[in-house]
Amino acid sequence: MHNLTLAELARKLRAKEFSVTELTKALLARIEAAQPKLNAFITVMAESALAQSARAEAALKDGSAGPLTGLPLAHKDIFCTSGVRTSCGSRMLDNFVSPYDATVVEKLNASGMVTLGKTNMDEFAMGSSNETSWYGPVKNPWDLKLVPGGSSGGSAAAVAARVAPIATATDTGGSIRQPASLCGVTGIKPTYGRVSRFGMIAFASSLDQGGLIAQSAEDCAMVLGAMSGFDPRDSTSVDTPVPNYVAELDKPLAGLKIGLIKEFFDKGLDAAVEKCIREALREYEKLGARLVEVKLPALPLSVPTYYVVAPAECSSNLARFDGVRYGYRCQEPKDLMDLYKRSRGEGFGAEVKRRIMTGTYVLSAGYYDAYYLKAQRVRQLINQDFKRAFGEVDVLMGPTAPDVAFGLGAKASDPIQMYLNDIYTIGANLAGVPAMSIPCGFVRDLPVGLQICGPHFGEGKLLNVAHAFQQVTDWHRRIPAAFDREVLS
Amino acid sequence: MSLNRDQINSIAHLARLSLTDAEVPVYQDSLSKIVDLVGQLDAAETAGIEPMAHPLPGLAQRLRPDVVTEKDQHELYQRNAPQTEAALYLVPKVIE
Numbered sequence: 118m119h120n121l122t123l124a125e126l127a128r129k130l131r132a133k134e135f136s137v138t139e140l141t142k143a144l145l146a147r148i149e150a151a152q153p154k155l156n157a158f159i160t161v162m163a164e165s166a167l168a169q170s171a172r173a174e175a176a177l178k179d180g181s182a183g184p185l186t187g188l189p190l191a192h193k194d195i196f197c198t199s200g201v202r203t204s205c206g207s208r209m210l211d212n213f214v215s216p217y218d219a220t221v222v223e224k225l226n227a228s229g230m231v232t233l234g235k236t237n238m239d240e241f242a243m244g245s246s247n248e249t250s251w252y253g254p255v256k257n258p259w260d261l262k263l264v265p266g267g268s269s270g271g272s273a274a275a276v277a278a279r280v281a282p283i284a285t286a287t288d289t290g291g292s293i294r295q296p297a298s299l300c301g302v303t304g305i306k307p308t309y310g311r312v313s314r315f316g317m318i319a320f321a322s323s324l325d326q327g328g329l330i331a332q333s334a335e336d337c338a339m340v341l342g343a344m345s346g347f348d349p350r351d352s353t354s355v356d357t358p359v360p361n362y363v364a365e366l367d368k369p370l371a372g373l374k375i376g377l378i379k380e381f382f383d384k385g386l387d388a389a390v391e392k393c394i395r396e397a398l399r400e401y402e403k404l405g406a407r408l409v410e411v412k413l414p415a416l417p418l419s420v421p422t423y424y425v426v427a428p429a430e431c432s433s434n435l436a437r438f439d440g441v442r443y444g445y446r447c448q449e450p451k452d453l454m455d456l457y458k459r460s461r462g463e464g465f466g467a468e469v470k471r472r473i474m475t476g477t478y479v480l481s482a483g484y485y486d487a488y489y490l491k492a493q494r495v496r497q498l499i500n501q502d503f504k505r506a507f508g509e510v511d512v513l514m515g516p517t518a519p520d521v522a523f524g525l526g527a528k529a530s531d532p533i534q535m536y537l538n539d540i541y542t543i544g545a546n547l548a549g550v551p552a553m554s555i556p557c558g559f560v561r562d563l564p565v566g567l568q569i570c571g572p573h574f575g576e577g578k579l580l581n582v583a584h585a586f587q588q589v590t591d592w593h594r595r596i597p598a599a600f601d602r603e604v605l606s
Numbered sequence: 607m608s609l610n611r612d613q614i615n616s617i618a619h620l621a622r623l624s625l626t627d628a629e630v631p632v633y634q635d636s637l638s639k640i641v642d643l644v645g646q647l648d649a650a651e652t653a654g655i656e657p658m659a660h661p662l663p664g665l666a667q668r669l670r671p672d673v674v675t676e677k678d679q680h681e682l683y684q685r686n687a688p689q690t691e692a693a694l695y696l697v698p699k700v701i702e
Contacts, residue, residue, distance in 0.1 A: 418650055475637060477620050
């Protein structure tokens with residue numbers, strides 16, 4: 118059953134080919150067997166998963182089950198889970214047992230889904246390789262010497278290795294799409310405000326958005342509806358109805374106008390990756406779509422814009438970790454200042470400290486206008502570029518990442534090189550638009566992701582466009598050889 | 607642009623981060639490179655462009671009725687605290 122999508126698992130559970138408990142036990146065994154190789158999980162929730170499974174079986178029996186009842190998932194360890202450690206990949210929260218559930222967790226629990234555990238991630242979601250986690254790096258299931266991407270590397274690796282059929286993830290500058298691309302799985306970052314941020318530990322509040330990593334667009338559609346919607350506890354949650362994403366999947370693509378982002382086919386893009394993307398675009402032409410080139414001239418400034426806005430918001434959000442109310446506290450502080458400084462200095466890792474200091478610098482007296490205000494103006498230019506483009510085309514396409522997965526340690530010592538990995542994904546966060554990455558081929562035996570962006574609240578269209586591609590290709594069904602068997606050892 | 611040692615120490619102080627002597631030159635190097643990277647923004651023509659703080663413009667800040675909705679759960683919340691006494695968070699002595 119390891120190679121089944123969520124949609125297929127749902128059908129087989131209802132056909133009683135296996136029970137929820139059997140499915141949960143099989144996946145828990147896979148997670149355990151894969152853990153020494155992948156390090157995809159921070160916490161496995163075996164006991165509560167089996168209790169949820171028993172409840173799901175009862176619901177299936179008495180007819181109270183919904184479409185997601187009994188289906189397994191994993192949560193990125195950035196989502197608070199009541200009574201369970203929620204670490205955010207940081208030493209700072211290694212001892213933090215959340216007293217409440219994130220809205221996303223609450224909604225998916227209520228839908229009857231079974232939580233297998235919490236996935237590994239870059240510390241506080243700051244990273245593009247999963248190497249900044251306090252719990253050690255996640256490995257790419259396609260080649261254990263390579264990174265899975267980040268920050269949702271645990272979620273992407275878990276789905277790629279089929280130890281979890283689907284996982285929640287978050288995306289501030291590409292943290293769903295880039296690891297989905299590098300691991301050969303499907304990821305969706307919804308529109309800013311679509312999914313509640315309550316209980317999702319904050320990094321950069323005007324950019325953070327929760328979403329999913331799964332095997333297919335259909336699987337994303339099944340769960341996205343259940344996790345979306347208005348939440349009075351998130352002041353930027355948007356009060357618009359959630360469409361039935363599954364119902365939109367099979368619309369024909371004839372007449373679809375696809376804009377190719379000219380700025381994404383630049384000299385930084387690997388030639389073989391470009392070829393792979395162009396072949397995927399031809400597939401869309403066969404489906405009846407029309408390709409046009411569009412220019413988003415401010416987009417090349419998205420990386421510098423992001424590295425002002427995101428650290429600024431991060432330095433403010435992470436000020437809450439003070440060693441007083443929860444989280445790490447240093448030993449024997451000599452006074453309050455020493456307590457703050459050493460708790461934070463010892464509790465945060467190198468990259469998180471770099472971002473906090475960058476944010477502190479750009480917001481400090483005398484620099485605010487030159488950096489922060491300037492970046493907010495350039496953000497507006499990027500936003501206007503997207504708006505203009507969506508006046509001309511239905512969706513935008515391009516590569517998700519400039520290259521396939523890179524080696525562990527290859528970029529760890531050069532933050533700028535690491536930041537440039539998100540060059541094609543950051544724009545969607547700055548503009549708040551939804552975006553996906555879907556597997557579209559292989560280069561040097563490693564997966565390549567095609568990025569699809571849509572206008573605000575265009576998730577239904579994106580999933581439809583991705584699903585159509587996955588009906589005529591099987592890239593999303595490819596499984597790394599080492600993990601493509603029922604029982605892992 | 608290159609940030610000096612004193613600037614790094616001052617930023618770290620503002621951010622309430624203790625740095626080891628070995629960390630200072632590492633951040634001096636990487637923060638200087640980041641400042642150079644964001645310096646690319648200077649080239650953008652932004653006269654008359656409204657700063658964008660939020661991706662969904664026009665979304666008004668919601669207010670809720672001023673009624674009590676949360677119950678007192680301080681015992682639950684303080685289970686995560688490093689040190690408490692009589693339902694208060696303990697810190698080193700602040701006033702002599």
